[in-house]
Amino acid sequence: MLIGFAGLGRMGLPMATHLARAGHTVLAYDPAVERVPAELTLAGAPGELAAAPLTISMLPDGPSTRALVAGDLWAVAPGHVHIVMGTVGPDVIAELSHEQHLAVIDAPVSGSVSMAETASITTMVGATRDQFETVRPLLAAMTAAQFHTGPAGSGSAAKLAVNAVLAGLSQAVAEGILLAEAGGLDSAAFYDILRHSAAGAPYVGYKEQAYLAPDSTAVAAPVSLIRKDLGLALGLAHRHRLTLPGSEAAFEVLEDAMATGLAHADMAQVLTVLRQRNAARRHETPSTTQQTGARR
Incomplete structure (x- = not known):
């Protein structure tokens, strides 16, 4: 044909x-x-x-x-x-x-x-x-x-729903790594635990190197792409008067990634954005931190 x-x-x-x-x-x-x-x-x-x-x-x-x-x-x-x-x-x-x-x-x-x-x-x-x-x-x-x-259009809705889950999972893995490190765990050791835990979805397994060795790992799905898809998903949600707090939070982090020059980096590099956010927070004065917390 x-x-x-x-x-x-x-x-x-x-x-x-x-x-x-x-x-x-x-x-x-x-x-x-x-x-x-x-x-x-x-x-x-x-x-x-x-x-x-x-x-x-x-x-x-x-x-x-x-x-x-x-x-x-x-x-x-x-x-x-x-x-x-x-x-x-x-x-x-x-x-x-x-x-x-x-x-x-x-x-x-x-x-x-x-x-x-x-x-x-x-x-x-x-x-x-x-x-x-x-x-x-x-x-x-x-x-x-x-x-x-x-019918036509439902395939696209399914894809947006899948990528909303994927964006949330990507951020959740990054947050888990940060939390484990804060508790004194080696990130590679924690990732091995994560892969074999109840949270060990296929994504967790095949993204290990993207999280732990980003400089030597090929980009599979860039930040710009998942940000575009999640934006479409949120647009669909808002038209149907849905509130998706997890997706909105993930989108905000992806926006930060775009703004800091990570548009072409792998989506796993939301971990980098969260590291930067937390490093900045640690350098805030107590009064600034209190003001930031009050605004939130």
């Missing part, structure tokens, strides 16, 4: 390559990419992807996804299906679903770059049941698990 694929970043490139290795002809486009693996065919412009009966986008945000679907793909043939695999939020999916020239499915993914490289990521699919069954074999070439979440 001819598939158009837009977005050849750290996640998108291995995903497109898996499709090609599964036997599909992949016409790929990314304005920042000039060369691709031999399995892929590089398009010169995004509009060239419209020649395929099905297209996929793995783009970083809503505006770029909207520009592709509502603009560049205007010349698609009737019956064209577009799968949004980037995290853009359910509002963008709802907007794009009103486009008359194609059908939109959302299938954002959960997992790291290394998991994309081994096709072990998970996808949450917002589509009709028939659409889901039709595209599932394609998604299975790129992902290890495919969940049908309901």
Whole structure:
């Protein structure tokens, strides 16, 4: 099958390559990419992807996804299906679903770059049941698990909910390390305990080096990305009059991380931000501390 694929970043490139290795002809486009693996065919412009009966986008945000679907793909043939695999939020999916020239499915993914490289990521699919069954074999070439979440937009809602948990867990691990160190524990020894405790979620296991040896560990999910996703999650929550204090606290720390130059660092480096916050607090005078506490 001819598939158009837009977005050849750290996640998108291995995903497109898996499709090609599964036997599909992949016409790929990314304005920042000039060369691709031999399995892929590089398009010169995004509009060239419209020649395929099905297209996929793995783009970083809503505006770029909207520009592709509502603009560049205007010349698609009737019956064209577009799968949004980037995290853009359910509002963008709802907007794009009103486009008359194609059908939109959302299938954002959960997992790291290394998991994309081994096709072990998970996808949450917002589509009709028939659409889901039709595209599932394609998604299975790129992902290890495919969940049908309901109509278009529900996959994006599921992804935001997952990343809200992930952001909270990331901060909780960082706070646990700080608390253990304050009690005299070696951080590596504590992390070993944490991995084998009731709190030892898979995330805790595979993020160990990101927390304990960040300078020598490759970035899996940057602060900027999780901050963007958590912002979308909080936007959804606020529109539904939900108060999410844990997510709001995690977002504030991610904002601090962005402001201190950690946008491209791994999300585990919320630990660095919390260390900085606590170091500053220790240097406050007693009167300043009392004033800060009163404001809080």
